[in-house]
Amino acid sequence: MSSARRLAAIVAHELRLARHDPVSILVLLVFPVITIAFLKPAFRPALVEGGFTHANGAEHVVPGQAVMSAFFIVSLVTFSFFSEHGWGTWDRLRASRATSFEIIAGKSLPRVVIGIAQLGVLIVAGVLLFGLHIRGNGFALAPLIVTFSVCLVLLGVGVTAICRTAQEAGAFAYLGMVLFGAIGGAFVPFDLLPAWARAIAPLTPTYWAMRGMRSVVLDGQGLGGVALPCAALAGMSMVFALVARRRLRFDESKSGWA
Helix, strand or coil, rough: HHHHHHHHHHHHHHHHHHHHHHHHHHHHHHHHHHHHHHHHHHHHHHHHHHCCCCCCHHHHHHHHHHHHCCCHHHHHHHHHHHHHHHCCCCCHHCCCCCCHHHHHHHHHHHHHHHHHHHHHHHHHHHHHHHCCCCCCCHHEEEEHHHHHHHHHHHHHHHHHHHHHHHHHHHHHHHHHHHHHHHCCCCCCCCHHCHHHHHHHHCHHHHHHHHHHHHHHHHCCCCCHHHHHHHHHHHHHHHHHHHHHHHHHCCCCEEEEEC
């Protein structure tokens, strides 16, 4: 079996598992839509006060909820690895002809696709359901969405490499969703954050995703507005990949969940 066929087999297996996971759909799509409906009116005054008199609140809450809920991808990535330990199938996977790279790529690629689809669906839903008006070139969001999704997946692989138990990985993923969402400006507009949060926000992927979204949605920019955020996310992706390369040991025993 060729490398491409082995990779395709792992990807297909992961997609089959993803199709039977309704919780992911709830967290990635349903909950954000419900939250947007409730929070949209609350953010209009803040945006108007910031000089965006045309804003209706969706310009912040739609990207914010999309970016914050996308962080759940980190949890999906860690689960894909730790569940193998919980099911007792990790050693069998290692014993197959698949290389280490093929196993990581096979488990990662479906989550990249899920992240891209989730962000795209929520942005479109924001336009159709909540009156989100994108002042800039909406197509400029595509490279940002792809780069952010890759960054989150590689962060998930890095977390898997560092953590010894599924509980540790899960705690980081959920805490990161809330903490990075708050510090990165997904909860409230960045200008309203305290000074200490604004100082450390650029260390989070959420900040750069929100900065790129804001550049296009509110500031009316195009590809130039997402160039720096994409570069920053790509740099973070390289760091996470390096951590995974150095710390992920396929013969290491981990405590997983089933």
